[in-house]
Each structure stands twice: as structure tokens, then as C-alpha cells.
Amino acid sequence: MTRTVLIADDEPNILVSLEFMLRREGHRILTAGDGTGALDLIRRERPSLVLLDATMPGLTGFEVCEAVRADPSIAGTRILMLSAKARPTDMARGLGAGADAYVTKPFATAELLERIRGLLT
Amino acid sequence: MSGRGLVAAVLAPGAALALWVVLGAALFLGALGPQGAALRAAGTAALETHGMVLILWWLAAALLAGWLARRLYRAWVLAPSRLLAATRILAAQENAAGLPELAPATPATRALAAEIESLARDRQELRAEMARLVEQASRSVAEQRDQLATLMDELDHAVVVCNRDGRILLFNARMRRLARNLSPQDGAELVGLGRSIHAVLDTAAIAHALETVEGRIARGVSPHAAVAQVVTATPLGHLLRISLAPVRHAEAADNRLRGYVLLVDDITRDQQRQARREGALLRMAEQGRASIANMQAALEMLDYPDLAPADHDRFLGVIRDEVARMRDRLLSEDEPGAELSARWPLHDMLATDLMAAAIRKLQGTANAPITTLPVEDDLWLRIDSFGLIAALDHLAARILSLGGDPVLWLRLARAGSHAHLDLGWVLREGAPPIDPRDLSALPDERTESCAAAASVRDVVDRHGGEIWLDRNRDDGRPFFRLLLPLAAVETAPADAPIGGRPEFYDFDLFAAAHADAGDARPLSELAFTVFDCETTGLDPMGGDEIIQLGAVRILNSRILNGETIDQLVDPQRPIPEAGIPIHGIRDEMVRGKPAIAQVLPVFHRFAEGSVLVGHNVAFDMRFLKLKEAATGLRFDHPVLDTLLLSSILHPAEESHSLEAIAARLGVQIGARHTALGDALATAEVFRRMIPLLERQGIVTLGQARAASDRSQFARLRY
Numbered sequence: 001m002t003r004t005v006l007i008a009d010d011e012p013n014i015l016v017s018l019e020f021m022l023r024r025e026g027h028r029i030l031t032a033g034d035g036t037g038a039l040d041l042i043r044r045e046r047p048s049l050v051l052l053d054a055t056m057p058g059l060t061g062f063e064v065c066e067a068v069r070a071d072p073s074i075a076g077t078r079i080l081m082l083s084a085k086a087r088p089t090d091m092a093r094g095l096g097a098g099a100d101a102y103v104t105k106p107f108a109t110a111e112l113l114e115r116i117r118g119l120l121t
Numbered sequence: 122m123s124g125r126g127l128v129a130a131v132l133a134p135g136a137a138l139a140l141w142v143v144l145g146a147a148l149f150l151g152a153l154g155p156q157g158a159a160l161r162a163a164g165t166a167a168l169e170t171h172g173m174v175l176i177l178w179w180l181a182a183a184l185l186a187g188w189l190a191r192r193l194y195r196a197w198v199l200a201p202s203r204l205l206a207a208t209r210i211l212a213a214q215e216n217a218a219g220l221p222e223l224a225p226a227t228p229a230t231r232a233l234a235a236e237i238e239s240l241a242r243d244r245q246e247l248r249a250e251m252a253r254l255v256e257q258a259s260r261s262v263a264e265q266r267d268q269l270a271t272l273m274d275e276l277d278h279a280v281v282v283c284n285r286d287g288r289i290l291l292f293n294a295r296m297r298r299l300a301r302n303l304s305p306q307d308g309a310e311l312v313g314l315g316r317s318i319h320a321v322l323d324t325a326a327i328a329h330a331l332e333t334v335e336g337r338i339a340r341g342v343s344p345h346a347a348v349a350q351v352v353t354a355t356p357l358g359h360l361l362r363i364s365l366a367p368v369r370h371a372e373a374a375d376n377r378l379r380g381y382v383l384l385v386d387d388i389t390r391d392q393q394r395q396a397r398r399e400g401a402l403l404r405m406a407e408q409g410r411a412s413i414a415n416m417q418a419a420l421e422m423l424d425y426p427d428l429a430p431a432d433h434d435r436f437l438g439v440i441r442d443e444v445a446r447m448r449d450r451l452l453s454e455d456e457p458g459a460e461l462s463a464r465w466p467l468h469d470m471l472a473t474d475l476m477a478a479a480i481r482k483l484q485g486t487a488n489a490p491i492t493t494l495p496v497e498d499d500l501w502l503r504i505d506s507f508g509l510i511a512a513l514d515h516l517a518a519r520i521l522s523l524g525g526d527p528v529l530w531l532r533l534a535r536a537g538s539h540a541h542l543d544l545g546w547v548l549r550e551g552a553p554p555i556d557p558r559d560l561s562a563l564p565d566e567r568t569e570s571c572a573a574a575a576s577v578r579d580v581v582d583r584h585g586g587e588i589w590l591d592r593n594r595d596d597g598r599p600f601f602r603l604l605l606p607l608a609a610v611e612t613a614p615a616d617a618p619i620g621g622r623p624e625f626y627d628f629d630l631f632a633a634a635h636a637d638a639g640d641a642r643p644l645s646e647l648a649f650t651v652f653d654c655e656t657t658g659l660d661p662m663g664g665d666e667i668i669q670l671g672a673v674r675i676l677n678s679r680i681l682n683g684e685t686i687d688q689l690v691d692p693q694r695p696i697p698e699a700g701i702p703i704h705g706i707r708d709e710m711v712r713g714k715p716a717i718a719q720v721l722p723v724f725h726r727f728a729e730g731s732v733l734v735g736h737n738v739a740f741d742m743r744f745l746k747l748k749e750a751a752t753g754l755r756f757d758h759p760v761l762d763t764l765l766l767s768s769i770l771h772p773a774e775e776s777h778s779l780e781a782i783a784a785r786l787g788v789q790i791g792a793r794h795t796a797l798g799d800a801l802a803t804a805e806v807f808r809r810m811i812p813l814l815e816r817q818g819i820v821t822l823g824q825a826r827a828a829s830d831r832s833q834f835a836r837l838r839y
Contacts, residue, residue, distance in 0.1 A: 089586060
């Protein structure tokens with residue numbers, strides 16, 4: 001079933017791979033390179049899932065996450081945080097901000113795909 | 122005695138004599154009756170012809186009587202009163218020269234004077250013997266003190282010993298250097314005996330450390346082990362680590378603190394270096410993770426079987442690109458910028474102690490009780506408690522400011538390898554919820570109230586922790602959650618001291634309950650700032666200005682020659698020629714010197730908490746008071762004047778100039794008419810007056826001020 005997935009990351013080199021992989025899964029893919037753009041797209045396009053990097057220019061991933069959870073019209077959006085910030089406190093913050101899952105970079109694409117499938121069912 | 126007084130004194134006995142004779146003659150003639158008529162006529166005739174002889178005779182008798190009365194007054198009244206004043210000086214001073222010559226005095230007064238002198242000599246011999254013994258004893262004490270001083274100066278820490286109120290009793294050279302570095306004003310010496318430590322170190326930080334120590338002692342921890350650490354930032358951005366160890370009375374049964382020892386380290390530079398290193402490491406790790414993630418994802422895409430050639434090239438491009446980025450990052454040598462957040466010095470603290478302190482602070486801020494849940498008994502955190510409580514307090518104050526009459530609650534619980542510290546609130550029934558956007562901005566607000574002017578998030582970051590806005594699972598009410606580290610090893614009490622901590626000294630100051638200069642306290646225990654100004658002229662209202670300020674401190678009747686101010690001041694106007702022979706200060710000497718507006722703040726700090734003393738001080742005070750509006754500094758210290766005090770001590774003396782008083786009290790004057798020279802002379806005079814005043818029942822500051830107000834001079838001159 002086709003779903004809309006937003007990938008928000010300021011690293012174009014990860015967007016290339018993730019976009020390719022999820023398109024092959026049959027999803028509609030949106031991309032954003034900064035936090036403010038990501039939040040705009042979420043409000044406008046209502047994606048089912050957001051892959052959210054923690055460190056981005058503009059709003060950070062944590063802030064985007066908090067803003068989504070605080071806005072009742074989009075609070076139900078699934079959020080998977082994907083970040084090179086790998087300390088336990090970073091994870092705790094991401095989950096505390098309302099993320100459904102927190103995956104640290106680097107990751108195995110197959111495992112990531114499993115997590116995404118899990119979140120989309 | 123004045124000329125008019127002398128004439129009156131001489132004529133008064135004569136006039137009385139004449140009245141007596143006239144009255145006698147009238148009575149005699151009256152008694153004779155009619156037979157007296159002839160006698161009266163003869164008398165009248167005789168008076169008409171020889172009256173002048175009678176007047177001359179009367180005048181001679183009057184002069185004789187006046188001379189006699191003056192001799193009697195000097196011998197019986199003046200001589201004993203001088204003897205009394207001189208005896209008082211002799212009694213109060215250790216090495217008075219002897220009694221003055223009592224020229225016209227009765228043999229009994231002379232004999233009394235001789236006896237007093239002999240008694241004084243005996244006493245002086247006894248004193249000398251006593252002084253020899255005291256010197257012997259104090260030499261051995263001084264040796265020990267030198268050893269202690271050497272030891273303290275060898276220490277790597279700045280050390281300062283204070284009494285319970287923060288008055289400094291002892292400090293080492295490193296502490297003085299540190300205080301100079303911390304001082305926002307050049308030249309203001311903030312560390313000195315009897316001064317307040319709060320002028321140098323943050324009052325709230327020391328209060329927090331004291332509270333922690335007292336809490337531990339109250340819980341039964343041995344006072345030797347009850348040492349607290351705080352980290353605090355100064356207004357100039359220095360980062361100080363302060364360790365506070367309590368000082369108690371060795372024999373006292375209660376645990377009341379008499380004072381404390383502070384070890385102070387300026388850790389700013391270490392901290393910055395370490396923070397830069399850690400920041401760089403963390404960034405490298407994160408950048409590495411990101412690059413590897415990019416390459417791994419691209420590589421795994423290459424494994425897809427039916428890859429178009431264009432996609433194949435794109436993923437290879439990603440890998441090439443990332444490899445190049447990693448190489449560039451490794452080879453570049455740019456040092457990352459200074460970040461002050463990485464590893465702040467933390468200390469171990471029992472969770473119950475943290476909660477108790479936090480609740481006290483928040484209750485003060487909210488002015489209402491704080492709801493709280495019980496805390497696990499031996500949960501140890503690794504925190505900067507001072508910074509953390511300041512951060513919580515800031516959050517609480519901001520939540521309270523957002524309306525809805527919130528009732529705050531606080532909760533602390535273990536959560537794996539960390540602890541959750543939650544600050545939440547319950548709004549008044551029916552109040553609209555606070556806008557989440559307002560709330561989520563709070564942790565990042567910069568605030569002065571947290572140490573080092575950081576945000577609440579900065580404080581949490583120092584702990585390697587996190588803060589976020591969370592919601593209750595059941596009712597969805599928001600609260601702030603702080604993730605804090607636990608102590609690595611549960612802290613055991615420190616080693617018990619072998620044979621107890623050595624008692625180096627019996628510091629008298631520990632016992633003194635120093636508060637601000639109070640009327641009830643004895644003069645002999647107070648701190649005084651003795652000062653003098655040289656000025657361009659005598660009329661401050663007419664534009665005269667201060668050109669030199671000299672000051673010295675007296676503490677416990679000791680003149681602190683190491684704590685002085687000797688400052689030329691640019692009056693920003695020409696110095697009139699007329700004054701130059703007196704003070705010797707010319708225009709070119711004050712050029713480029715600080716203006717009075719820069720000097721007075723230093724002087725104000727120097728004199729903080731002390732009594733101002735000067736000779737004819739009303740003159741100097743007028744100059745200071747006129748500057749109050751311009752500098753915003755109020756000189757509302759208690760004031761004493763050596764001129765008034767001298768008139769109380771020696772009302773019979775005519776001159777109360779500084780020279781005359783100094784000569785009376787046996788004080789050698791050095792450089793007269795320099796501000797510091799006069800201040801030092803006044804200080805010595807004042808110091809010697811204190812025991813003399815005590816003999817007249819003037820012991821406390823309040824009594825001295827009241828007596829000054831009643832003084833004849835106060836009424837005549839002010």
C-alpha cells in the first residue's frame with residue numbers, strides 16, 4: 001500500500017540512498033533539508049511517517065518532534081529519528097520529545113526497513 | 122582666662138568687701154540714733170576731703186583679695202583637675218612620660234602627684250616584666266604561625282578561613298592573587314582581615330555549600346567528612362571550584378559551626394581546554410557516524426540486483442564523496458571553538474539532600490508549599506547542585522509567571538543509569554492550559570540566575586543530561602523532565618581523621634558575632650576606616666574638590682598598615698595657589714589621575730561595614746555627601762570625630778587640633794598634610810582614645826556617638 005514518507009536530513013548523501021530504497025518499497029517520498037522545511041511539509045502533506053535527523057539547520061529534529069506532538073492536527077504522525085547523536089541521553093531526549101523510534105547512525109538498511117514497515121502497519 | 126574674666130575675678134572680692142563695710146557703717150550709724158547725727162556729719166565731711174584715700178585703700182584691698190582668690194583657685198581647683206586628667210592618661214597608656222608640672226599646688230596635691238607617679242612607675246616595671254613574659258610566649262606562637270603561613274603559601278589552592286558570618290580571619294598569598302584577578306576594579310583590595318568573603322565570592326554559592334555541610338552534619342555525618350563542593354561563575358566569567366570544610370569548637374557538645382575553611386580553585390582555563398577537547402571528540406564521533414551511515418547505505422543499495430547504471434554511478438559517487446570528506450576532516454587541523462558546556466566539575470550528592478535544598482528554594486520563590494513524592498533513601502547523584510537548583514528555580518519562576526495560579530510539584534526517581542528529576546504543575550480549576558510553545562522555549566532562555574549566565578539547558582548539558590517537556594501518561598498534563606547522571610560509586614564517608622583535625626589557633630574572631638557595625642558593640646571590637654581628604658579649598662558648595670584621599674583600617678584596635686588607600690585625585694579644575702604650601706599638591710601632580718567618580722567606589726568598598734573616623738570629619742563628609750547624587754553611592758556609615766572625642770576626654774584643654782591631641786597622647790606625627798599621613802596620625806590618636814573613653818564609661822559605638830552629639834563642640838561648630 002502506498003504511503004507518503006518524509007525524509008528530513010541535511011546530508012544529501014543519505015537522502016539519495018533512503019529515497020531510492022523507499023521508492024522501491026512503493027512509497028511516495030518527500031525530502032527536506034532543514035527542520036523548518038520539514039515541519040511545513042508535515043503540516044501540508046500529512047505524511048504517514050517521518051524519518052527525522054536530529055541535527056539540522058533551522059529547527060533541530062528534537063524541536064520538530066516536539067512541535068508535531070504539540071499540534072493536535074498532526075500529533076498522530078509516526079516519527080522515526082535517525083541520528084549520529086548516539087549517547088544514551090540523546091536517545092532519551094528523542095524519545096522524550098515524542099519520537100516513536102530512535103535509530104542511531106550507522107545502521108543496516110535491512111533493519112531500518114524492518115522498523116519502517118513495523119511503523120507503517 | 123579672658124581679659125574680661127580676669128577683671129571680673131579681681132573686682133568681685135573687692136566689691137563684696139566694699140559692700141560689707143558700707144553695710145556695717147550703715148548699721149552702726151543707725152544703732153546710734155540721734156546721737157549719731159554729729160558723727161554722720163563729721164564722717165560726711167571727712168569723706169568729702171579724704172574720700173580718695175579711702176577709695177585707693179579699698180582698691181589695694183580688692184587687688185590683694187583678687188590675687189589671693191586666683192591663687193586659691195589654681196591651687197585648689199585647677200591643679201587637682203589637671204592632675205585628674207593627667208592621671209587618666211597615665212593610667213590608660215603603657216609608656217606615658219609622667220605627670221606634667223603642677224606649678225601652683227598645695228603640698229598635699231604635690232604629695233598626691235608624687236604618690237601617683239611612684240605607683241605608675243611600679244606599674245610600669247610590672248608591665249615590663251609582664252611584656253617580657255608575653256613576648257617569650259608569643260615568640261613560640263609566632264614560630265608556629267610562621268610555619269602555618271609557610272605551609273599555606275606552599276599550597277596549590279587559594280585558602281581562606283572565615284567565621285560564620287563570612288569575615289576573613291586568615292588567607293594565603295594565592296587567595297590574594299586570585300581575588301585580584303577576580304576584582305572588576307583595579308586596585309581595590311577585596312581580601313583582608315576582617316573583610317567579608319562575600320565581596321569576592323558569590324554569597325549564594327557559599328550559603329548553598331554551608332547548607333549542604335550543615336545538612337550532612339545534622340544527618341550524623343562526621344564533621345571531618347562533611348565537606349561540600351560548589352562551582353560558581355564570577356561576573357568576569359571565571360569559573361571557581363570552592364570546597365568548604367566546617368570549623369567547629371573542639372570541645373563544644375553541639376555541632377554549631379564557628380566558621381569554615383574555603384579552598385578555591387580557578388578552573389576556568391582547565392575547563393575551557395577540556396571542553397574544547399571533549400567537544401572536538403564528540404563532533405568527530407558524530408561526523409564519523411554520519412559518514413559511515415551514508416556510505417553503508419549507499420553500499421547496500423549497490424547490492425540491489427536490477428540497478429540502473431545511472432543509480433549505480435550515483436551510489437558510487439556518494440561513497441567517493443564521503444571518503445574524501447572523512448580524509449579532509451582527519452587531515453585538517455582546525456581547532457574547534459571554545460565551548461564551555463562539556464564537562465563541568467560535578468560532585469556527588471545524596472538525592473534527599475538535593476530535594477530538600479531544591480524544595481526550600483522553590484518554596485521561597487513560589488511563596489507556597491511544593492508537592493513532592495518520597496525519594497529513594499540512598500540514591501546518589503553526580504551533579505552541580507548549585508547550578509542545578511538555580512536552573513530549577515528559574516524554570517519554576519517562569520512557569521509561575523505564565524498565569525493560571527500553578528501549584529508546583531517536584532519528583533526525583535531512579536531511571537536505569539540515570540535519574541529523572543521532574544518539575545510539574547497543576548493549574549487552577551478551569552484555567553486554560555499554558556501554550557506548549559511558551560513552555561518548550563523555557564529551557565533555552567538565557568538567564569543571569571543560573572551560574573555563568575547560561576540557560577537551563579546549558580546547566581543540564583553540563584551534567585551530560587537532557588531536559589524535555591514530557592506528559593503524564595494518564596492525564597496528559599505536561600511537566601519538565603531533567604535526565605541527570607547517578608554517582609558512579611555510592612559515596613562512602615571520607616577517611617576518619619587520625620587523632621582529630623589539629624587545632625592550629627584559637628581565633629578570637631570566631632567568637633565575635635560580627636554583623637554590620639552596630640551601636641551595641643564595643644569600640645575595641647569594631648572595624649574602622651580612618652580617612653582624610655586634601656581639597657582645593659574649604660567650600661565644596663562653591664566648587665572646591667577633593668585632590669587627595671588617604672585611608673587606613675583599624676580592626677580590633679589594631680591599625681592595619683597593609684590596608685591603606687593613598688590616592689591623588691584629578692579635581693578637573695585648577696588647584697588654587699593658596700593651598701599649595703599646605704598640601705604641596707600641584708596641577709601637574711594630579712593630571713591623568715583618576716577622577717573622584719572613579720575613586721569613590723573603591724573607597725566605598727574599602728569602607729564597607731566599618732565606622733568612618735576623621736579629624737573634624739564633618740568637613741570631609743560634606744565633600745563625600747555632595748558626590749552621592751553623582752556616584753549613586755551613599756556614605757551612610759556611622760561616623761566618629763576625633764575632635765569631638767577629644768573635647769569629651771579633656772574638656773579643660775583649650776586646643777583640640779590634631780597636633781595638640783597627638784602631643785597630649787604621646788603620638789609622633791609623620792607626614793602632616795598628606796591625606797594618608799593625616800589619616801595615619803588620626804588613626805593612632807583614635808586608637809589611643811579607645812581605652813581612655815572606656816574609663817569614662819564610653820564603651821560602645823552607640824555611647825560614643827551619643828556623647829559626641831552632646832559635646833560642646835558639636836553644638837558650637839556644626
